[in-house]
Amino acid sequence: MxxxxxxxxxxxxxxxxxxxxxxxxxxxxxxxxxxxxxxxxxxxxxxxxxxxxxxxxxxxxxxxxxxxxxxxxxxxxxxxxxxxxxxxxxxxxxxxxxxxxxxxxxxxxxxxGEFRFGGGAEADSMVMLTIGTGLGSGVIIDGQLLIGAHGIGAECGHFKVKPDGQLCGCGQRGCLEQYASGQAITRNARVFVASGTPAAQPLLDACGQDPTTLTGAMVTETAQKGDPASISILAEAGKWLGFGMSTIAAILDPEMFVVGGGGGDAGELILAPARVEFELKLPAREHRPIAKITAATLGNxxxxxxxxxxxxxx
Ligand SMILES: [Zn+2]
Structure with missing residues (x-):
């Protein structure tokens, strides 16, 4: 060995x-x-x-x-x-x-790691998207890690999905990261709670009545307990993720998307809506193989x- x-x-x-x-x-x-x-x-x-x-x-x-x-x-x-x-x-x-x-x-x-030993082990071409605070990514095409001409490519979290959309930490607006990431989930959950609707009670309880302490992990937890609002907030992020994947597939045509980080923890609450949107938005979708969307398996x-x-x- x-x-x-x-x-x-x-x-x-x-x-x-x-x-x-x-x-x-x-x-x-x-x-x-x-x-x-x-x-x-x-x-x-x-x-x-x-x-x-x-x-x-x-x-x-x-x-x-x-x-x-x-x-x-x-x-x-x-x-x-x-x-x-x-x-x-x-x-x-x-x-x-x-x-x-x-x-x-x-x-x-x-x-x-996921490509060699985890969720992508059966693929030759794979894109990993990691939902943390931001949206990290790594691209492997035909067994090679894609790093680009200057070593800083494969930043799928920072391609634009909405012209003049939300301001991103990278200095641009409308990056995918602003719609499908921990910070997007947290932002949407806090806005929802701030609206004062009774439907936000499970989220308010989860954060001890203080919306500024609300995290993506809390949203996942309340969604797993069946809270419809939390399920819907995660589904919204999943939908954006699938939308982003449809554009990534147009360029890179991977066999598989592996979703890690908090996205992996939320499992089907994010992956199922991502699959629906991905298939809906895929170019020439009736005439091509559909890439598999699966959760990462190696965790941290x-x-x-x-x-x-x-x-x-x-
Ligand atoms: Zn950005």
Missing amino acids: NYTIGIDVGGTKIAGGIVDSEGKIVSRVRRSAPAQDSDLMLAAIAEVINELSAQQETTGVGIALAGFMDKERNRMRLSPNVAWRDIEIRSAIESKVGKPVIIENDANAAAW DAGIIGAADLARKL
Whole structure:
């Protein structure tokens, strides 16, 4: 058995694991992330790697990170959650751990994990959409991770679905992320609660009568208990997701869409309306195979498993 290390770096935690060649995590290390200090953060990642390296012979390290990185996967241009601005991350960490390292965008690494060992394992071409606060995505076409000419492609959350629509964190308006993401679900739920309708009582109860604390996870929970308003808020996000998928399919023609994050947790409450809208809006829909829409299966481990598998190519 061959082992590699996978690291998933978030804004609050660094999660690492030793992963075997079948995608199984055999050991884990986790620590908090000193995200506000660039050097401390690099040192913390190296510590996690060195701790794992001491446990088992491993051949390489894959690190999943949020942010825009160069095509060579060395320099981080901008990381939204960590104080990294235009620094060479891969070479800095390699020099601290004495092993070959690859870095990859976290959504791409998670998509690769699902493609190799999770919900997309039976596909050659797959798009993963991860419903978190935003809408992350990773694209694999004919077995290759698509990163684009500058290394920052496959951002399906930021193609426009509504000209002059909601303002997005990327600075543009009307991105898919603004309609099919945790923040969209939360925004719609808060607007609904603020309307004062008696139908919002289950959501008000879920957030302890304080709508500012309402989260997407609470909406999912009340929907799972059968609250019609919460079901409808999730269905709205699912419908937008399916609409977005129909355009993604027009360009990329994947065999499968894998939906992860909170979208995966909500399951059919989001996936069923997404399928309906997808099939309705698919170009030439009666004359083509319909891509499968399914939930991710690796949960929060997808980034670790995907990054570790990418490190197998080192
Ligand atoms: Zn955007």
